Amino acid sequence: MSRYDPASIEPKWQAAWEQAGTFRAEIVPDRPKYYVLEMFPYPSGRIHIGHVRNYTMGDVIARHRKANGFNVLHPMGFDAFGMPAENAAMASGGHPKDWTYGNIDTMVGQMKPLGFGLDWSRMFATCDEDYYGQQQALFLDFLEKGLVYRKNAVVNWDPVDMTVLANEQVIDGKGWRSGAPVERRELTQWFFRISDYSEELLSALDALDDWPAKVKLMQANWIGKSRGLQMAFGLIDGPEGHDRVDIYTTRPDTLTGASFVGISPDHPLARRLEKDDVELAEFNAECRRMGTSEEEMEKAEKRGYDTGLRVRHPFDTAWELPVFVANFILMDYGTGAIFGCPAHDQRDLDFARKYDLPVRSVFVPAMGEEGTFILPEDGGPAYVPPKPETVRYVAGFAGEEAQTGDAAIDAAIDFCEENAVGQGVTKFRLRDWGLSRQRYWGCPIPVVHCDTCGVVPEKKENLPVALPYDEDGKPIDFSIPGNPLDRHPTWRDCACPACGAPARRETDTMDTFVDSSWYYARFTAPDAGTPTDLKAAEYWMNVDQYIGGIEHAILHLLYSRFFARAMQMTGHLPDKCIEPFDALFTQGMVTHAIYQTRDPQGRPVYHYPEDVTLREGRGYLADGTEVEIIPSAKMSKSKNNVVDPVAIIGTYGADTARWFVLSDSPPERDVEWTAAGAEAAHKHLSRVHRMASEIAGSDAPETAEDEPLLREMHKAIRDVSLGVESFGFNAAIARLYAFTNALGKSRAGAGVKRQAARALAQLMAPMTPHLAEEMWQLLGGEGLVADAPWPVADESMLVEDTVTLPIQVNGKRRGEITVPNDAPKEEVEKAVLAHEAVVRALEGGAPKKLIVVPGRIVNVVV
RNA sequence: GCCCGCGUGGUGGAAUGGUAGACACAGGGGACUUAAAAUCCCCAGGCUUCGGCCGUGCCGGUUCGAGUCCGGCCGCGGGUACCA
Numbered sequence: 001m002s003r004y005d006p007a008s009i010e011p012k013w014q015a016a017w018e019q020a021g022t023f024r025a026e027i028v029p030d031r032p033k034y035y036v037l038e039m040f041p042y043p044s045g046r047i048h049i050g051h052v053r054n055y056t057m058g059d060v061i062a063r064h065r066k067a068n069g070f071n072v073l074h075p076m077g078f079d080a081f082g083m084p085a086e087n088a089a090m091a092s093g094g095h096p097k098d099w100t101y102g103n104i105d106t107m108v109g110q111m112k113p114l115g116f117g118l119d120w121s122r123m124f125a126t127c128d129e130d131y132y133g134q135q136q137a138l139f140l141d142f143l144e145k146g147l148v149y150r151k152n153a154v155v156n157w158d159p160v161d162m163t164v165l166a167n168e169q170v171i172d173g174k175g176w177r178s179g180a181p182v183e184r185r186e187l188t189q190w191f192f193r194i195s196d197y198s199e200e201l202l203s204a205l206d207a208l209d210d211w212p213a214k215v216k217l218m219q220a221n222w223i224g225k226s227r228g229l230q231m232a233f234g235l236i237d238g239p240e241g242h243d244r245v246d247i248y249t250t251r252p253d254t255l256t257g258a259s260f261v262g263i264s265p266d267h268p269l270a271r272r273l274e275k276d277d278v279e280l281a282e283f284n285a286e287c288r289r290m291g292t293s294e295e296e297m298e299k300a301e302k303r304g305y306d307t308g309l310r311v312r313h314p315f316d317t318a319w320e321l322p323v324f325v326a327n328f329i330l331m332d333y334g335t336g337a338i339f340g341c342p343a344h345d346q347r348d349l350d351f352a353r354k355y356d357l358p359v360r361s362v363f364v365p366a367m368g369e370e371g372t373f374i375l376p377e378d379g380g381p382a383y384v385p386p387k388p389e390t391v392r393y394v395a396g397f398a399g400e401e402a403q404t405g406d407a408a409i410d411a412a413i414d415f416c417e418e419n420a421v422g423q424g425v426t427k428f429r430l431r432d433w434g435l436s437r438q439r440y441w442g443c444p445i446p447v448v449h450c451d452t453c454g455v456v457p458e459k460k461e462n463l464p465v466a467l468p469y470d471e472d473g474k475p476i477d478f479s480i481p482g483n484p485l486d487r488h489p490t491w492r493d494c495a496c497p498a499c500g501a502p503a504r505r506e507t508d509t510m511d512t513f514v515d516s517s518w519y520y521a522r523f524t525a526p527d528a529g530t531p532t533d534l535k536a537a538e539y540w541m542n543v544d545q546y547i548g549g550i551e552h553a554i555l556h557l558l559y560s561r562f563f564a565r566a567m568q569m570t571g572h573l574p575d576k577c578i579e580p581f582d583a584l585f586t587q588g589m590v591t592h593a594i595y596q597t598r599d600p601q602g603r604p605v606y607h608y609p610e611d612v613t614l615r616e617g618r619g620y621l622a623d624g625t626e627v628e629i630i631p632s633a634k635m636s637k638s639k640n641n642v643v644d645p646v647a648i649i650g651t652y653g654a655d656t657a658r659w660f661v662l663s664d665s666p667p668e669r670d671v672e673w674t675a676a677g678a679e680a681a682h683k684h685l686s687r688v689h690r691m692a693s694e695i696a697g698s699d700a701p702e703t704a705e706d707e708p709l710l711r712e713m714h715k716a717i718r719d720v721s722l723g724v725e726s727f728g729f730n731a732a733i734a735r736l737y738a739f740t741n742a743l744g745k746s747r748a749g750a751g752v753k754r755q756a757a758r759a760l761a762q763l764m765a766p767m768t769p770h771l772a773e774e775m776w777q778l779l780g781g782e783g784l785v786a787d788a789p790w791p792v793a794d795e796s797m798l799v800e801d802t803v804t805l806p807i808q809v810n811g812k813r814r815g816e817i818t819v820p821n822d823a824p825k826e827e828v829e830k831a832v833l834a835h836e837a838v839v840r841a842l843e844g845g846a847p848k849k850l851i852v853v854p855g856r857i858v859n860v861v862v
Numbered sequence: 863g864c865c866c867g868c869g870u871g872g873u874g875g876a877a878u879g880g881u882a883g884a885c886a887c888a889g890g891g892g893a894c895u896u897a898a899a900a901u902c903c904c905c906a907g908g909c910u911u912c913g914g915c916c917g918u919g920c921c922g923g924u925u926c927g928a929g930u931c932c933g934g935c936c937g938c939g940g941g942u943a944c945c946a
Contacts, residue, residue, distance in 0.1 A: 041946095042946050083945070084945080155944075166945065218866050221864090294942050295942050296942095300863090328863090512944095549946095550939095554865090555942095669868075669875095671874080672873095672874080676887060676888070677887065687901090734875085738885065744902095804881090810927085857881075860926090
């Protein structure tokens, strides 16, 4: 009998699938299709165990749907543009293109041995000229339809490296390489008009029934629809052209508690005032030195600058309020100006206490709800109850005295509109999507700047506008600061597409989120001469099951939803594709301990897991140095805590790796990689292989044990099918362990055992496809198990004759009874009351209540 | 800061509002073996006066019954618009 040897059986079956074209996806008009897609990887250099988990999940779904008769599309590609390639070129020389394609080769070579049922013929990388050329064509069509425009926006500027920094490259307000304080700089940049679709992207979430509720909630909050009031506060003796400050508020019911007006440092009034006020100019400059991220803005200490100017309250012209410039007010949201009501906003209260501004409550808890309430003006915290809660308005001006915040807001808006002091408006938090990046390794924005014609779209026949590889005859040198496209000796030079005069190319490239916003559509026709092929899109779209990390819950998924709409509008997708992902599953991340030591400066130094030896919960380097272990950390290239699956496959085989990543945790939750788990998985698969070999060689006659095994088989078919369909992979695997144990113990005859073992092979096939093929062949299965129809449970074999009911007394388990499956309720009650533990508890009396949940449980209340 | 999750034995985890801890890992005991490896079998939440009692991050609530639903905390994670 042969041992389980994945190193020989895995390549054998991979070759068999390859030769048979098992996973080639071809359009077959009459067959139902199923499109499974996992978020494609960034080519970081090597695959990690997170990829294995993610793609194994997709493969389980794909193989299961194929077995259920669907024509399955399951493609793979690479999200290949982005900063790491440029960072690598800067850090260790070389060219981003060579680095990226080298990584892709490596990763494909690492993925193929995993035996995923992928149609590799459709593979592309977003940095392929063919792909980004088609993306440029999309951009031009979007431009023509007015879906793209230019405006100014701020970026993080590193004055030493002379480059724009990403938010993650700004650390404590300083550039990550240069250490120089970061400045905010305004540049003219391209934007997609995603905010035009705010309402649509919000309301369409309702129909996404097979998306996780949490993702829809996150998107809804991100889009942030709010009904509020816009109104003007008259400015007293303001500079020329500034006679009012327009504010936006979602709490107009608190207008009578206003104690100041705050404006953003980027507000036109602030910009005007700083010209004559050195101190304010310094304050604003300091605000602008902050990073551009929302997190940083919000976490920063709330600071303000009293402009000395005053405004009149719209309700009472005698009531004057000071105007502050405040660092926490965003120019991008609302009007860039607010009124502060310290009593009902903690941030405003902190601000008021800092700058000694008045605090005046507008409402207090409802009668009888006061409890230990302390007024904010008496030192209590800001009183901010949920809007649906009823409160008592002590300084109300519209509606009832006792009313909910929601009702008060409506009444306040009505009041302001009737008195012509304000206007009810709906606003969204969602901003337009800035797509310009001042970097080399991205899709060039296909426009030309002409001195006479201005900004001119490139002609489609001139696409792709390809990235230059060389500079002065040599590969571009990334050790020189600045954008290589900007400084390239010839690349920028071109003829104006409109007038033919010498002109300059746009040197900005596109955000890599653009690349990933339509790749799912390109997979349906990866070689088309246009971005999509409508016939192929019509057949394959939408993605039936999309699988990816929760970290993409908002940006990637929202951008893709926008892009699908924009592509539909420009004729690149059929109408039915505006929501491209029918079902979404967000898998958890794979975590792994971080091993770190410190350099002489106290900065962390991260070590690869393979360089660390674990002994009794502590970790040591080869030279004996102990490392600090930070458990369950997100895997990150920069932290060197990425597990390498190649070694796992080499030791145990792909099926073991696949089995383990599914078995150890529920798929939506994070999983911590452990070496012991892989060892255990391998032992189990060896055992299954051994059992299959034994059963294949047995000729034991049929026995009385045949039927119990068949019952177990049908129950396993039912439970595993359900598990696979509902992403309960770990539960399905637990069930397969139990079924394997039952098969191992069974004394059934060879015929029934073979039947059960073939079912086991089929049920395991989505997870461990190579082993399953081997078993299938040993056990006399016909053809490939990958092509075999999914087994169906026989309902009649699932029905049990008797059922065991636990008996509770006052909700606590005290015993159990076994009754016939179809016993009438009266009979069950009689049996329960006769039970020893119940008799003892009743002490001769009658139960207060007797609850019988048929087939489930009995509860006696005494 | 704000938005969204998650929290169950030594460990990973199971459990349509209905027997908490399935299935595994690590551990203990046994069989086989000259011995070891491999394999197979058994035990296993804590406490206990052996009647039971306590247990799903903490506090409270709803319910005949709560890991599950509701409210309030604590801890950890994801996102926070230029990481992908």
